Amino acid sequence: MSLATLTRLALAGNRTDAARVALTALSALLATLAGLAALTVLAIEKPPGDAWQQSEQYVNALLREPGLRGGTAFALVMLTIPVLALAGQSARLGAPSRDRRLAALRLAGATPGQVTRVAMLETGLASLAGTVLGLACYLGGREVLHRPDDNGQLALPTDVLPPVPAMAAVVLGLPVLAAAATAVLLRAVATTPLGVVRRAGRTGSPQPWPALLIGLGVLAAAVVEPIQWALRGAALEWLALVAMVGIFGAVMGVIFGAGWIAHLAGRTLHRLARRPAALLAARRLTDDPWASSRTFAALLAALIIAGGAAAFRASFQLRAELEQEQNRLAGFGDDAFHDSFYLNTMDLVDLAVAAAVAIAAAGLLVTLVEGIVSRRRTYAALVATGVPRATIGTSIAWQVLAPVVPAVLIALGVGYAIGRLLTGDLSPGARRPDVPLEQLAVQGAGAIVAVLVVVGLGVLFLRSTTAVEELRAT
Amino acid sequence: MTQLQARGLVKSYGPTPALRGITLDIDEGEIVAVTGPSGCGKSTLLHCLAGILRPDAGEVSWRGHRLDTWSEAARSRLRRTDFGVLFQFGQLVPELTAAENVALPLLLAGTGRRAARTAALTWLERLSVAECADVRPGEMSGGQQQRCATARALVTEPRVLFADEPTGALDTLAGEQVLTQLVRLAREHRTSVVLVTHEPRIAAYADREVVLRDGVIDHTGLGLDAPLAGGSR
Numbered sequence: 105m106s107l108a109t110l111t112r113l114a115l116a117g118n119r120t121d122a123a124r125v126a127l128t129a130l131s132a133l134l135a136t137l138a139g140l141a142a143l144t145v146l147a148i149e150k151p152p153g154d155a156w157q158q159s160e161q162y163v164n165a166l167l168r169e170p171g172l173r174g175g176t177a178f179a180l181v182m183l184t185i186p187v188l189a190l191a192g193q194s195a196r197l198g199a200p201s202r203d204r205r206l207a208a209l210r211l212a213g214a215t216p217g218q219v220t221r222v223a224m225l226e227t228g229l230a231s232l233a234g235t236v237l238g239l240a241c242y243l244g245g246r247e248v249l250h251r252p253d254d255n256g257q258l259a260l261p262t263d264v265l266p267p268v269p270a271m272a273a274v275v276l277g278l279p280v281l282a283a284a285a286t287a288v289l290l291r292a293v294a295t296t297p298l299g300v301v302r303r304a305g306r307t308g309s310p311q312p313w314p315a316l317l318i319g320l321g322v323l324a325a326a327v328v329e330p331i332q333w334a335l336r337g338a339a340l341e342w343l344a345l346v347a348m349v350g351i352f353g354a355v356m357g358v359i360f361g362a363g364w365i366a367h368l369a370g371r372t373l374h375r376l377a378r379r380p381a382a383l384l385a386a387r388r389l390t391d392d393p394w395a396s397s398r399t400f401a402a403l404l405a406a407l408i409i410a411g412g413a414a415a416f417r418a419s420f421q422l423r424a425e426l427e428q429e430q431n432r433l434a435g436f437g438d439d440a441f442h443d444s445f446y447l448n449t450m451d452l453v454d455l456a457v458a459a460a461v462a463i464a465a466a467g468l469l470v471t472l473v474e475g476i477v478s479r480r481r482t483y484a485a486l487v488a489t490g491v492p493r494a495t496i497g498t499s500i501a502w503q504v505l506a507p508v509v510p511a512v513l514i515a516l517g518v519g520y521a522i523g524r525l526l527t528g529d530l531s532p533g534a535r536r537p538d539v540p541l542e543q544l545a546v547q548g549a550g551a552i553v554a555v556l557v558v559v560g561l562g563v564l565f566l567r568s569t570t571a572v573e574e575l576r577a578t
Numbered sequence: 579m580t581q582l583q584a585r586g587l588v589k590s591y592g593p594t595p596a597l598r599g600i601t602l603d604i605d606e607g608e609i610v611a612v613t614g615p616s617g618c619g620k621s622t623l624l625h626c627l628a629g630i631l632r633p634d635a636g637e638v639s640w641r642g643h644r645l646d647t648w649s650e651a652a653r654s655r656l657r658r659t660d661f662g663v664l665f666q667f668g669q670l671v672p673e674l675t676a677a678e679n680v681a682l683p684l685l686l687a688g689t690g691r692r693a694a695r696t697a698a699l700t701w702l703e704r705l706s707v708a709e710c711a712d713v714r715p716g717e718m719s720g721g722q723q724q725r726c727a728t729a730r731a732l733v734t735e736p737r738v739l740f741a742d743e744p745t746g747a748l749d750t751l752a753g754e755q756v757l758t759q760l761v762r763l764a765r766e767h768r769t770s771v772v773l774v775t776h777e778p779r780i781a782a783y784a785d786r787e788v789v790l791r792d793g794v795i796d797h798t799g800l801g802l803d804a805p806l807a808g809g810s811r
């Protein structure tokens with residue numbers, strides 16, 4: 105097939121295909137911005153002088169202190185995780201109809217390789233459009249935001265540019281990665297001329313083993329402090345590694361645990377259901393509990409970090425209070441130097457968490473709408489036989505909320521527990537920070553409200569997808 | 579006694595006219611076959627009669643009440659109580675078992691779960707698919723699925739059953755078996771049936787055949803001689 109034919113086939117599609125392409129481009133754009141921001145922070149030159157010399161041209165300590173820049177860049181790269189989850193969820197949008205289109209290609213004589221190439225090209229081109237647009241936004245934003253204040257200091261590192269090869273790697277590498285990921289994902293489905301066959305067999309019902317992962321993660325966090333104490337605070341890199349692996353395990357445990365929770369919620373709901381809405385939701389939950397894991401992965405990961413951040417903030421707050429008290433006792437008064445740097449950093453972390461929750465909610469919306477659209481024939485038939493749309497809407501709400509509420513609580517709890525264990529006690533027998541119940545409640549409620557908003561938006565699609573016309577579709 | 583009455587039904591989709599003035603009465607317990615070439619407006623007529631679509635002009639009356647002026651909610655309620663609706667395929671909820679699918683309309687009406695299941699099992703039995711009660715649609719044959727769908731359409735003991743090519747996706751033998759059962763049950767319960775089909779042979783099950791052509795009634799005939807009448811035109 106010539107490149108022109110390939111391109112034409114890749115771009116031929118309906119509205120859902122257009123939506124998928126747009127979302128793929130948007131995710132690529134966001135990922136590019138995050139990646140370029142990280143590169144920019146890393147491109148700041150270390151000022152001459154001793155190790156404590158700061159880059160005086162910036163307002164923010166995260167940029168001023170060379171030692172903090174690595175962490176800042178890492179946090180920015182971490183922000184791409186929910187973005188990538190969004191990209192993955194977009195890739196599934198309209199997948200059934202695209203798969204059918206690909207099967208039609210196979211029937212028309214295309215080889216499996218050619219079919220895969222068509223899909224790769226679609227993703228690759230869409231991502232390239234996104235990354236190029238992202239680069240343009242980045243370069244434009246640099247110009248617009250380059251506003252030194254009265255002291256000549258900058259809010260953002262708009263005075264440095266990452267090396268061109270690094271920027272090119274982001275702009276060109278992301279689309280290649282995305283295309284490669286598409287090829288891998290397509291390997292899971294076999295596009296035979298007769299249609300699409302999922303290769304993977306049905307997985308059994310989830311077991312509570314993710315609890316073990318969570319337990320190990322919390323345990324890892326618990327041992328870090330005592331070991332550090334025992335070794336008299338000797339800087340141990342491997343200890344940090346243990347903590348990281350533990351946290352990663354706990355995050356995976358919570359995400360996989362969501363599948364188990366969904367299964368359990370579905371079975372409980374099935375037993376208790378009196379109304380059809382609850383029954384429908386219960387059956388869908390037990391039918392594919394892993395759908396919850398996939399759908400809420402980014403949200404739950406963000407909430408674990410939120411819970412951990414709450415623990416760190418409580419600890420920093422207590423430390424600041426204690427210092428102030430000591431200063432007062434020593435007669436320095438309240439106006440002594442007040443180091444709120446850590447608390448400011450926590451504000452940034454909270455902001456990043458909020459951004460991650462918002463992106464996760466967008467991904468959730470994509471998945472939800474995709475689920476509704478792909479089931480439109482069943483829904484239209486139900487409405488035609490007199491099932492009220494409200495019943496279908498309620499069943500969708502049940503299906504989302506029944507697993508997400510407990511999963512959110514667990515994610516916050518696990519995150520807080522790990523954070524609390526890692527911050528440890530300031531000194532043996534010292535005052536302990538109170539559990540920041542208020543902040544945790546706000547985070548949990550915020551996440552659930554975001555989910556509710558998403559459900560409300562998704563249900564709006566019900567009206568158009570349950571129109572009689574859908575009965576004509578096969 | 580006339581239960582359902584259509585007067586001068588007109589319906590178009592944009593510039594495409596689908597119905598161009600249809601007048602039709604359906605009596606209690608009567609089985610009416612609607613036939614005609616593809617695209618002549620059979621499904622559109624059925625959707626208008628069942629209150630799924632609103633006609634552009636004309637009226638549909640159910641026991642003397644103007645159905646086409648009712649709200650969507652009221653028509654929806656009518657469809658799950660006095661009307662039963664049956665399509666060609668794809669109307670069963672894939673995650674629910676056959677018994678749960680059949681019980682669904684009863685649950686919507688507020689029947690308790692146990693009573694709904696008992697009734698569902700009875701109807702599955704009547705359609706000779708009792709063995710599928712705890713099986714999901716995906717694991718049944720096409721014929722079994724349509725029997726379950728028929729059981730679901732009849733479980734509320736509707737006064738009118740609307741069926742749009744209910745056996746269109748089945749082979750001749752399976753289709754015939756489903757249809758004979760449907761007709762027998764409808765006769766037992768004095769349920770009126772509006773049966774859309776494009777196979778004249780199937781129309782032989784009906785009391786009356788209404789043949790559409792280009793959105794108008796071409797002619798009507800008695801079910802049994804309809805194939806001949808249809809063929810002579």
Ligand SMILES: Nc1ncnc2c1ncn2[C@@H]1O[C@H](COP(=O)(O)OP(=O)(O)OP(=O)(O)O)[C@@H](O)[C@H]1O
Nearest residue numbers: 573591594596615616617618619620621622623776
């Ligand atoms: N949603 C729609 N949008 C546009 N045109 C439509 C729509 N639904 C039906 N039509 C048109 O209206 C006419 C009647 O359609 P209808 O589905 O009622 O025919 P039918 O007799 O049921 O055909 P078939 O036997 O193929 O099912 C056709 O010309 C069709 O193309």
Ligand SMILES: [Mg+2]
Nearest residue numbers: 620621622742
């Ligand atoms: Mg039709």
